[in-house]
Amino acid sequence: MLNVTSLSKAYRKKVVLEQISFSVQPGEIIGLVGENGAGKSTLLNILATLQRPTNGSIYLQEKSYKDEKQSIRKAIGYVPQDIAIWEEFTVEENMIFFEKLAWKKRGNEALRQLCLDMSLDKWKEPVKTLSGGMKRKLNLAISLIHDPTLLLLDEPTVGIDLKSRKEIGAYLQELASAHEKMILYTSHDMDEIIDLCDRIICIGDDPFYEEILINSGKAILSF
Ligand SMILES: Nc1ncnc2c1ncn2[C@@H]1O[C@H](COP(=O)(O)OP(=O)(O)OP(=O)(O)O)[C@@H](O)[C@H]1O
Ligand SMILES: [Mg+2]
Incomplete structure (x- = not known):
């Protein structure tokens, strides 16, 4: 509570x-x-x-x-109002980077599934090539990595x-x-x-x- x-x-x-x-x-x-x-x-x-x-x-x-x-x-999982992800990294690299910071590990397949759960099916694309909405989906997926x-x-x-x-x-x-x-x-x-x-x-x-x-x-x- x-x-x-x-x-x-x-x-x-x-x-x-x-x-x-x-x-x-x-x-x-x-x-x-x-x-x-x-x-x-x-x-x-x-x-x-x-x-x-x-x-x-x-x-x-x-x-x-x-x-x-x-x-x-x-x-705590937090999605700030302003998007906070690495533009030069791919979706996969972002997920792996933030997993390293997280105290709970998931493994690549689960990270990918988390993106799919957020309706994000890009994985190898650099973030800078994604649309604004897709970046938000990635931000959401990142906030869930450590199962807050x-x-x-x-x-x-x-x-x-x-x-x-x-x-x-x-x-x-x-x-x-x-x-x-x-x-x-x-x-x-x-x-x-x-x-x-x-x-x-x-x-x-x-x-x-x-x-x-x-x-x-x-x-x-x-x-
Ligand atoms: N670091 C800060 N220093 C001084 N004032 C601030 C700071 N952060 C926010 N404020 C002020 O506090 C008030 C509340 O801001 P906040 O960002 O929490 O509003 P909000 O409800 O999230 O608005 P929005 O719907 O635009 O996102 C605003 O008047 C803002 O100018
Ligand atoms: Mg606000």
């Missing part, structure tokens, strides 16, 4: 997140929505241990973010075609339900969020998102 309690974040005097509390159970997919600048990426960065909150506490499976950062990192318990996905499907998005969505739902993963997911595509997520967190002052989600039948938390 992930427990976030009274989390706040300010950049100098600018308060971005204020008193956010929620928990995520194994098997749940949580959507994060809000206008540009609302603080979605900031929250995911903090949960990915890349930034520190100004206040508040976070526990992942009863481990404190403050005291057990190294061990928590092993349980908590997956933090920051707009992972921007530019990915609808068919692949549906396939990836189905794969993530299977990961959550059959393998008890916890997934936090941001997207500006409300249909995707409603389709994919069990609960939705709205961040920011603008009631717009809450209003359009109200008829979705999903549980909504607002901060």
Whole structure:
């Protein structure tokens, strides 16, 4: 379980997140929505241990973010909003490179299967020759190499075609339900969020998102 309690974040005097509390159970997919600048990426960065909150506490499976950062990192898969892969390497080389950094090894066949699970059937092609959507698929596959318990996905499907998005969505739902993963997911595509997520967190002052989600039948938390 992930427990976030009274989390706040300010950049100098600018308060971005204020008193956010929620928990995520194994098997749940949580959507994060809000206008540009609302603080979605900031929250995911903090949960990915890349930034520190100004206040508040976070526990992942009863481990404190403050005291057990190294061990928590092993349980986290993170897809940043900006694509982070090696352009000069092939898909295969990228997967092998990131597997070397990962604490859990998979072997080549499983790495290739992970790409296929993300609807990416390129393997020997240099990344620089791939389309934007294909690069996102590779970023997603990389985040899954070490079989993380908590997956933090920051707009992972921007530019990915609808068919692949549906396939990836189905794969993530299977990961959550059959393998008890916890997934936090941001997207500006409300249909995707409603389709994919069990609960939705709205961040920011603008009631717009809450209003359009109200008829979705999903549980909504607002901060
Ligand atoms: N390193 C930083 N230093 C100062 N301010 C920052 C920093 N990172 C983010 N911010 C500010 O914090 C606010 C939240 O940014 P964040 O990137 O979390 O928003 P977001 O909800 O992810 O937006 P988007 O939908 O555009 O991705 C913005 O006002 C942004 O300018
Ligand atoms: Mg963002």
